[in-house]
Amino acid sequence: MKKNVNGLIRAIEMVYGYGIMACLFGGGLTFFGYLAAIIFGGESATNICVFIYKTVFPILTYASTVLVLLGLLKMYLSGETALVITTKPKSKS
Numbered sequence: 001m002k003k004n005v006n007g008l009i010r011a012i013e014m015v016y017g018y019g020i021m022a023c024l025f026g027g028g029l030t031f032f033g034y035l036a037a038i039i040f041g042g043e044s045a046t047n048i049c050v051f052i053y054k055t056v057f058p059i060l061t062y063a064s065t066v067l068v069l070l071g072l073l074k075m076y077l078s079g080e081t082a083l084v085i086t087t088k089p090k091s092k093s
Contacts, residue, residue: 005077012074019067026060 033052037045075082 009074009078012070012077016067016071016074019063019070023060023064023067026056030056 030052033048033056037048040048074080
């Protein structure tokens, strides 16, 4: 059972890692779209910005949300803890 869970954790970690990297790369590419809109100007700029806002951003938002949930599932299955305040008992010396 532990072997199967470790395989699942590695698979989720792989999907999560590459997926978040693709989302960050796609988000960074939108900068170049807006830069092109500034350069072209006019109606073309409006069309580029509307396309990015109505098509690209929703895809990136949904994909990153699903991938973050996969990352949380991976943390839960592997027993990792993050952003948790732990106190160590004081040793009596």
